[in-house]
Amino acid sequence: MIDPPSTAAARRGRPRSAAVDEAVIEAVLRLIAEGSTLAELTMEGIAREAGVGKATVYRRWPGKEALLLDVLATVDGEIPEEVPGASFRDDLIRAVEWIRRRGLAKRDSAIMRSMITEAQASTELWKRYHETVIATRRTALADLLKRGMADGHIRPELGSDVELLVDFVTGPMLIRTTLHPGADLPDDLPERLADLLLEGMRPRDCPF
Amino acid sequence: MIDPPSTAAARRGRPRSAAVDEAVIEAVLRLIAEGSTLAELTMEGIAREAGVGKATVYRRWPGKEALLLDVLATVDGEIPEEVPGASFRDDLIRAVEWIRRRGLAKRDSAIMRSMITEAQASTELWKRYHETVIATRRTALADLLKRGMADGHIRPELGSDVELLVDFVTGPMLIRTTLHPGADLPDDLPERLADLLLEGMRPRDCPF
DNA sequence: AGTTTTCGATACGGACCCGTCTCGTATCGT
DNA sequence: ACGATACGAGACGGGTCCGTATCGAAAACT
Numbered sequence: 364m365i366d367p368p369s370t371a372a373a374r375r376g377r378p379r380s381a382a383v384d385e386a387v388i389e390a391v392l393r394l395i396a397e398g399s400t401l402a403e404l405t406m407e408g409i410a411r412e413a414g415v416g417k418a419t420v421y422r423r424w425p426g427k428e429a430l431l432l433d434v435l436a437t438v439d440g441e442i443p444e445e446v447p448g449a450s451f452r453d454d455l456i457r458a459v460e461w462i463r464r465r466g467l468a469k470r471d472s473a474i475m476r477s478m479i480t481e482a483q484a485s486t487e488l489w490k491r492y493h494e495t496v497i498a499t500r501r502t503a504l505a506d507l508l509k510r511g512m513a514d515g516h517i518r519p520e521l522g523s524d525v526e527l528l529v530d531f532v533t534g535p536m537l538i539r540t541t542l543h544p545g546a547d548l549p550d551d552l553p554e555r556l557a558d559l560l561l562e563g564m565r566p567r568d569c570p571f
Numbered sequence: 572m573i574d575p576p577s578t579a580a581a582r583r584g585r586p587r588s589a590a591v592d593e594a595v596i597e598a599v600l601r602l603i604a605e606g607s608t609l610a611e612l613t614m615e616g617i618a619r620e621a622g623v624g625k626a627t628v629y630r631r632w633p634g635k636e637a638l639l640l641d642v643l644a645t646v647d648g649e650i651p652e653e654v655p656g657a658s659f660r661d662d663l664i665r666a667v668e669w670i671r672r673r674g675l676a677k678r679d680s681a682i683m684r685s686m687i688t689e690a691q692a693s694t695e696l697w698k699r700y701h702e703t704v705i706a707t708r709r710t711a712l713a714d715l716l717k718r719g720m721a722d723g724h725i726r727p728e729l730g731s732d733v734e735l736l737v738d739f740v741t742g743p744m745l746i747r748t749t750l751h752p753g754a755d756l757p758d759d760l761p762e763r764l765a766d767l768l769l770e771g772m773r774p775r776d777c778p779f
Numbered sequence: 780a781g782t783t784t785t786c787g788a789t790a791c792g793g794a795c796c797c798g799t800c801t802c803g804t805a806t807c808g809t
Numbered sequence: 810a811c812g813a814t815a816c817g818a819g820a821c822g823g824g825t826c827c828g829t830a831t832c833g834a835a836a837a838c839t
Binding site for chain 2: 400534
């Protein structure tokens with residue numbers, strides 16, 4: 364985002380409308396949710412959708428890439444706080460359920476699909492998305508798994524590769540939400556999946 | 572692919588070069604593998620990459636969509652025949668290993684990523700890819716799982732939703748290959764993952 | 780009140796791509 | 810040999826998008 368004319372000298376004249384910033388970002392999210400690829404997004408189309416002049420957009424962002432970076436920033440905050448629940452099983456279900464919800468949200472799943480393509484080019488955009496959304500979520504899940512390991516819900520020898528466990532937990536649901544868009548995601552899916560995962564990780568002599 | 576001037580009347584004149592067909596399709600695959608999005612592909616760029624006149628491309632395909640459909644057709648054949656191996660575990664490892672290999676192949680993974688994004692628009696292209704590549708592979712895996720179920724490697728109550736099991740098996744490795752491009756995929760990953768999966772699915776009193 | 784900046788709208792030149800067409804040449808059938 | 814077609818190269822008009830500039834009106838500051 365471009366700063367208004369440099370903080371020092373001027374603060375005179377009509378100030379920028381915060382509503383416009385919001386309208387533009389909302390417009391981008393709307394277009395993505397409606398099926399636009401990132402490549403299909405145009406500054407002209409964005410301005411039109413936002414009901415805003417093209418120059419007004421360029422006054423704030425130097426180009427599409429910068430704008431999209433700011434759009435992504437508004438998506439970051441949607442990661443839920445990680446409160447340990449009643450049991451390891453509950454926490455696991457909640458983690459999977461969270462992925463399911465993102466899949467049901469047109470907006471989030473559309474963004475994710477867009478980012479997957481961007482990953483090929485490994486752009487700044489993808490780096491940002493990975494750092495703020497994916498990595499955050501993965502470390503949170505890794506922590507959860509480590510807690511479960513400490514409590515004896517997971518075979519110790521699996522601890523050598525927590526990343527594999529994270530993929531193990533997230534993969535199935537993620538595949539449903541990204542690869543089979545429109546696949547039905549019934550309410551009890553997280554629970555059934557979590558039990559399947561638990562069974563895969565638990566010690567053979569575990570009493571749970 | 573457009574037929575040469577109608578089968579009936581004419582077969583005179585210089586025939587079309589089969590080498591050109593190949594060169595064009597190869598060029599498209601090369602461009603995709605190098606990171607081009609499908610949207611970024613241009614008929615001009617394709618012709619240039621193939622060392623071919625633009626008109627020569629249009630003589631064979633009416634447009635990009637049709638060309639890409641033919642390109643996809645050349646990718647279909649790479650699905651391996653499904654020979655039951657020594658054990659259920661071996662078969663499972665082979666199935667996961669196959670996904671890993673596709674992930675290592677820049678070409679295949681790039682195509683897959685492209686298709687995932689294209690799926691939003693639900694084009695003819697996606698339908699074709701899903702039918703010929705994804706669905707084929709999934710039913711093969713479902714058959715494998717049913718065999719395993721019949722042999723007692725899988726808890727009977729899991730049989731009610733084979734699709735979930737397919738996601739369970741493919742998800743983790745697919746996530747690695749599509750969502751974390753460039754992630755290392757060590758040789759023993761399929762084996763470790765398959766054992767994790769087996770453990771999740773096996774009956775508690777299973778002797779295996 | 781007067782100044783300054785933003786606002787939406789729109790015009791502009793440049794770049795790129797589309798799909799068609801026209802070259803001169805090459806390569807086939809007859 | 811000859812006619813027909815394919816070939817590479819590239820010109821062409823038409824379209825879209827980029828990023829900048831200009832307009833009169835609106836909205837803030839001094």
